[in-house]
Each structure stands twice: as C-alpha cells, then as structure tokens.
Amino acid sequence: MRSATPLLVGLFGLFSLQTPAADLTAQLNQFFKARDAQHADSMQVVLRTPAAQWPPCETPHFSLPGNSRPWGNISVAANCGQQRRYLQVQVQVSGQYVVAARQVTRGTTLASADLQLMRGRLDTLPARAVLNPQQAIDAISVRDIPPGQAVTLSMVRQPWRVKAGQNVMVIAQGEGFNASGEGRALNNAVVAQSVRVRMGNGQIVNGKVAADGNVLITL
Template identity: 55%
Template sequence: MKALRGGLAATLLCLSPLVTAQDLQAQLTTFFAQRLAGFSDEVAVTIRTPQNLYPACEQPALSVTGSAKLWGNVNVLARCNNEKRYLQVNVQATGNYVVAAQAVARGGALSPGSVELARGRLDQLPPRTMLDISQAQDAITLRDLAPGQPVQLTMLRQAWRVKAGQRVQVIANGDGFSVNGEGQALNNAAVAQSARVRMSSGQIVSGTVGADGNILINL
C-alpha cells in the first residue's frame, strides 16, 4: 500500500510541471491573441524559457514593452507580486497582409487594382509589411513591385499634395483669430507632412499640409 501511495505521489509530482506549462502557455496565447485582434485571428505561442524559470504564481501579470513587436521571438515580462521573470516566447500569427496584385513600375501610382490581400504567417513576413490595404491608397512606389510580392511600407510614399515651387495658401489660426496669406512652397509634401513656404514678404514659415492643399499653422 505504501509503495502504491509513493508511486502515485511521484506520478503527481511528474505531472505538476506539465500542467503549469500548459496553463502558462494558454495565458500567453490569450495575451497575444487579445493584442493582435484585428490583425491576426490565429495565434500560437511556444515558450522557450526552461520550466524552472517560470513565474511562481498561477496568474502572473504579463506585459511587453510598448515598442516591442508582437510576433516572432518576443520577450515577455511576467510579474508575481514583487517578483519579475522574463520569458522568451515564439509567437506565430496568421492573418491578412497586402501584396501586389500586378506588376507596378517604380514611380507608379497605386490604383485599387494594384494591390490585394493575401493570408499567411505574419511572423514570417519582411519587416513593416503593410497589413491595412487603405494605406496603399494614392501611394507612389519607390521600387518595382512584382505580382504576389508583400508590400512593405518602406516601398511606398504618399502622393505629393504640394510640390516645390507651387503657389499655396497659408492659414494661420490662433486664439480667436485667423490670418490668410499666399506664398511659394519650398519642398514637396504629402497630406499631414510639414511644408516650408516663402511668403510674399520674403519670410519663411512652416506648417502642415491639409487635405485641400492649404498650409495650416497653429499659433
């Protein structure tokens, strides 16, 4: 009887770490699935850290730094009261991303038919691959694109709303007043980018390009 009890206890001790690992993996999967909602609908997490370095409590507080990526190899901070443990995990995320639907030459403007969505492993894509197809609207390619090629944000720029040498309206808004003037743009700029303008007086001012092409200055 004693041998039976001893064997049962040994079996339970062997199973205990496995249950803890499964629980932690489930918590990490939920943690990343919540943060990747809207980008990925299929998340799988593998823990690379040895079990003897797992957090001691059953429900650790999980976090990643604000600038950290959320797929591939990721470091996760797990807090149990005042104790901190760092976990190395691999996150596989599946979702939609933007690819070229047809060949586009460098300097070409993207049309709605130029790009489309593909589905696959986001963690295996090149850095800064576009996930939101609306970001391609009115964009200009900085390199040749081949059909099926993932589109990276670094491959595009927004179309210029203002071009150097163009006459533009400058609108300066302050507390209870607004002043308009005309000048000449000194640089190319897209909507929401900064543009420098030489006013008729010779003064050079800087402002933000509005959707209508006016240069907006908040005083």
C-alpha cells in the same frame, strides 16, 4: 517500498510541471488575443522559455514595451509582485496580406489592379507589411516590386500634396487670432507632413499640410 519513492516523486514532479505549462500558455494566449481581437481566432502563442525561468506565481501580470511588435518572436515581462521574469514567446498569426499582382516599376502610382490579397502567416512577413489594399492604393512605389512580393509601407510613399515651388495658402490660427496669406512651398510634402513656406515678405514659416492643400500654423 523505499525504492519506489524516488520514482513517485519524479512522477509527481513531472505532473507539477505539465499543469503550470498549460496554464501559463493559456494565460499568454489570452493576453495576446485581447491585444489583437481582429486576429484572435487565428492566433497561437508558443512558449519558448525553459520551465526553470518561468514566473514563480500562478497568475503573473504580463506587460510589453511600448515599441513591441504585434507578432513573431517577442519578449514578455511576467511580474509576480516585486519579481520579474522575461518569457520568450512566438506569436503565430494567419491572415490576409497584400502582394503585387504584377510587376510594379519604381514611380508607379498603385491601383487596385496592381495588388492582390493572399493568405498566410502574418508573423513571418517583413516589418510594416500592408494588410489592407487601401493602405497602398494611390501610393507611389519607391522601388521595383516583383509579382507575388509582399508589399510593405517602406516600398511606397503617399503622393505629394504640396510640391516645392507651388503657391500655397498659409492659415495661422491661435486663441482669438486668425490670419491667412499666400506663400511659396520650399519642399515637397504629403498630408500631415511639415513644409517650409516663403511668404510674400520674404519670411519663412513652418506648417503642416492639410488635406485640402492649405498649410496650417497653430500659434
């Protein structure tokens, strides 16, 4: 009987490790799916951290840094009261993403015919991959994009709403104050981007480009 005791202890120890593993993985899946309900059905979280480094409580509180990526290899803080452990997980997600439908040369204004949707692992795509064609339609490519290449936001820019040398209307608004005047843009800018404008009196002001092309200054 005594010789069987270590074996029984080992078996109980194995079961005690397996159950928390399933519970912890389930909790992590629930945490990440709640953060991204759109892709929850195709999401799977794989726990990479060894059991010896898991949090000591049954229901840890998970948190992520503000700049954490949504998928892929991620470090998750698991808090048990004053104790904190970091878990390494891989968040696997499948879904649709945008690729070039044909060869796109630098400087091309993208149209729907230049793009197509494919389905695959989103967590393996380059950073800032385009998932919706509307994010890229009417944008201008800043590099050549071969057919089948996943399109990212770093490969395109929005068209200039204001160009350097263009006459623009500057509208200044504040509490109980509203004034406008015409000036000349000193740099290119897209909507919501900052632009410098030389006014008729020679003064240079800074404002943000509105969708209608006017430059707005808040006082």
